[in-house]
Amino acid sequence: MDILVAKNQNLTKIYLQEEDWLKINNIINLLEPIFVAIEVLSSSTYLTISDVRLTIIGLLQYLKSFIKDSNNLEEYMMVDSINFKLKEY
Numbered sequence: 001m002d003i004l005v006a007k008n009q010n011l012t013k014i015y016l017q018e019e020d021w022l023k024i025n026n027i028i029n030l031l032e033p034i035f036v037a038i039e040v041l042s043s044s045t046y047l048t049i050s051d052v053r054l055t056i057i058g059l060l061q062y063l064k065s066f067i068k069d070s071n072n073l074e075e076y077m078m079v080d081s082i083n084f085k086l087k088e089y
Helices: 002-007 009-013 018-043 049-069 073-088
Strands: none
Touching: 018 049, 018 073, 049 073
């Protein structure tokens, strides 16, 4: 892949660097529990409000611990947006 980018300079604009891959992995780590929660809730045949409430509380706790481990402003803003929306529910 590096050879292809070296030969075609137009690709350097869209070629992901190491720090880009780190950001993508952090976003995946952030969103994975939310994905699992959505799968669990949507697959339930008899969903109760206590199931939803417990799931949202768990996600809020996860987000709180995620932000403690992060010192990235972009991640903080993303977590803050998710947190705000979950608190609305």
